[in-house]
Amino acid sequence: MDVVVLIGRVLFAFLFLGSALGHFTQTEAMAGYAQGRGIPMPKYAVLASGVVFALGGLSVLLGVWADLGSLLLVVALLPTAFLMHPFWKETDAETEQGEMVQFNKDVALAGAALMLFAFFAHVDDLGLTITGPLFDL
Template identity: 40%
Template sequence: MEIIWLVGRILFSALFIMSGFGHFRNRKEMIQYAQMMKAPAPELFVPLTGIMIILGGLSVLFNFYLTVGAILLFLFLVPVAFIMHKFWGVQDPGLSANQMAHFFKNLSLAGASLILIYLDYISKQ
């Protein structure tokens, strides 16, 4: 079962680590997109959220301060779902479907983050 735990953590964390580095590699474009989506303070939050998801992803990957890392990911995922993926306000059906997929992906991953917090908690009982 340890291999399942390890592979699961690798697969889960890869998205966040890669995306986090993308926040810095594509900083200008991400800030422009955040501005277009009317996100608050994109110049501050794009790099800040990049740091959050890199640290959260690494925490999950290495099973180091897992609860803290999962909280960082949760605190990233829920606001981003509602701020950046407002599918209900998109007129184009294709773009709306794309935003809806991202919205529910974020909420699903937020749920998985809560499950990680729970598993970390019960493992210490």
Template identity: 40%
Template sequence: MKALPLLGRILFALIFLMSGLNHAMGAGTDYAAAAGVPMAGVLVPLAGVIAVLGALSILLGYKVKYGAWLIVIFLIPVTLALHNFWTVKDPMQAQMQMAMFMKNIAILGGALLLAYFGPGPYSIDNRKA
């Protein structure tokens, strides 16, 4: 049972590590610009770097509470700017954006739990203690 937080951190971090690397390389810039994100060419790669740093922190169990806050900082604007289903006219697209919005809200909840409870027993943070 002591390994469950480690497994949870690994699974949690994967989405941000994979998508963050893509964003850091500029993937998604056109989508963000089309959604009205200002300076998408700068903000998308910056968001990617934030996501990767947060993911690595959580994955390695090093400064996990700070890493979780990086994920929160990443998720809030991304969720509100890119998954604003309430503005989408096409019902199918609105449903898809609502699913993405709710997924991000659930992940945001996980990040807040990590920010509060920390990494668990198998982590660099707890090894030093």
């Protein structure tokens, strides 16, 4: 069971670590997109969200307060879904569809991260983690 949970953590964290890398290597392009969405201080917002994705992803991957890392991901994903992918505002059908996919992806990942938070904060024997949970549910 421990190995299955570890594999799941690796697969889950891979997305966020890749996203964080993109935030750091494509900052200007992402800031331009964020600016188009009306995000204040878009460059700093891109870098800050990259830091949160990196910290949350590493936390889940390594099992260092993975409950807190999961919660960080929830806190980053929900605003991202609503602020960056408001499909309901789009007038072009193709753009609306693409934004809806991104919105749904972010909401689904937030749900999965919330379940991970509860799992890490509730289960006594997490196995294959560096630390135990920070929270106790």
